[in-house]
Amino acid sequence: MAAAAVGMLGASYAAVPLYRLYCQTTGLGGSAVAGHASDQIENMVPVKDRIIKITFNADVHASLQWNFRPQQTEIYVVPGETALAFYKAKNPTDKPVIGISTYNVVPFEAGQYFNKIQCFCFEEQRLNPQEEVDMPVFFYIDPEFAEDPRMVNVDLITLSYTFFEAKEGHTLPVPGYNSNQQLSPASNL
Amino acid sequence: MSTAMNFGSKSFQPRPPDKGSFPLDHFGECKSFKEKFMKCLRDNNFENALCRNESKEYLECRMERQVPASPLTFPFRQLMAQEPLEKLGFGDLIDGKSDKN
Numbered sequence: 001m002a003a004a005a006v007g008m009l010g011a012s013y014a015a016v017p018l019y020r021l022y023c024q025t026t027g028l029g030g031s032a033v034a035g036h037a038s039d040q041i042e043n044m045v046p047v048k049d050r051i052i053k054i055t056f057n058a059d060v061h062a063s064l065q066w067n068f069r070p071q072q073t074e075i076y077v078v079p080g081e082t083a084l085a086f087y088k089a090k091n092p093t094d095k096p097v098i099g100i101s102t103y104n105v106v107p108f109e110a111g112q113y114f115n116k117i118q119c120f121c122f123e124e125q126r127l128n129p130q131e132e133v134d135m136p137v138f139f140y141i142d143p144e145f146a147e148d149p150r151m152v153n154v155d156l157i158t159l160s161y162t163f164f165e166a167k168e169g170h171t172l173p174v175p176g177y178n179s180n181q182q183l184s185p186a187s188n189l
Numbered sequence: 190m191s192t193a194m195n196f197g198s199k200s201f202q203p204r205p206p207d208k209g210s211f212p213l214d215h216f217g218e219c220k221s222f223k224e225k226f227m228k229c230l231r232d233n234n235f236e237n238a239l240c241r242n243e244s245k246e247y248l249e250c251r252m253e254r255q256v257p258a259s260p261l262t263f264p265f266r267q268l269m270a271q272e273p274l275e276k277l278g279f280g281d282l283i284d285g286k287s288d289k290n
Binding site: 120121 | 210236
C-alpha cells in the first residue's frame with residue numbers, strides 16, 4: 001500500500017514535467033483533449049443569476065526575480081460564461097530568465113469547477129532582460145457549479161499563480177503537498 | 190485525483206489547461222486590445238459579462254498574429270491557435286449581436 005502511495009505521488013510529480021514536454025513537442029492546440037471540452041463550451045448556458053467573484057493572487061518563488069502581479073484585483077463572472085483575466089510579469093534583471101508557473105484555486109471544493117481553457121502555466125516562459133509581458137488566463141466556471149449543493153454558499157473563488165525559476169534538473173513543486181510529507185524510498189517500509 | 194489515501198490534508202490538484210499555454214506576446218502585438226478590455230472592466234465594475242466583446246477581440250487578435258517560434262517548434266506559430274468563436278464561448282456575439290442587457 002505504501003508502494004502504491006509512493007507510486008501515485010511520483011506520478012503526480014511526473015505529470016507536470018511530462019505535460020511540459022508534451023506541450024513543447026506538440027506546440028499549441030492540445031488537440032488530444034480539445035474534443036469534448038470545446039463541445040461543452042459551445043453548448044453551455046450561463047447561469048446568469050449566480051454571480052461569483054474571482055480574485056487573483058500572484059507569487060514568485062524566492063529565487064525568481066520577476067515582478068509578477070495580476071492586472072485586476074477581481075472579476076465578476078457567472079458559471080458557464082468564458083472569462084479573460086490578465087497577469088503581468090517583468091524581468092528587471094539584466095539576464096534572460098525562464099520561469100514556469102503553477103496555480104492553485106481556493107476553496108478546494110470549487111477547484112474542480114474551475115476550467116482553464118488557456119493560460120500560461122506549466123510551460124516555460126522566457127523573459128529577456130527588462131522585458132515585460134501580459135499573461136492572459138482564459139477560463140470558465142463549469143455550469144454544474146450552480147447545481148452542487150456544497151457550492152451554495154461559495155461566491156468567492158481565488159486563483160493564485162506562482163512562478164518558479166526553471167532550471168536544469170529542477171522539478172516543479174506541486175501545490176498542496178507539503179515538503180515534510182514527501183516519502184523517500186528508503187523510509188516508511 | 191482524490192483517493193482514500195489521505196496525506197493529512199486535502200490538496201488541490203492542478204490540471205493543465207484545455208488548449209495548452211498561450212505563447213508570450215513578446216512584442217505586445219495585442220496589447221491595445223488588452224488595454225481596451227482592461228478599461229472596459231474598470232468602467233464596468235469588473236463585470237465580465239459586460240466586456241465580452243472586448244475579450245473576444247483580444248483573442249481574435251491573438252489568433253491572427255504569427256510569431257517566429259523557437260527552434261523546438263514549428264517555424265511560425267500563432268499567439269493562439271485558430272478556434273471558432275463558438276468553441277470559445279462567444280457564440281452569442283457572432284454576427285455583431287450584443288449581449289449587453
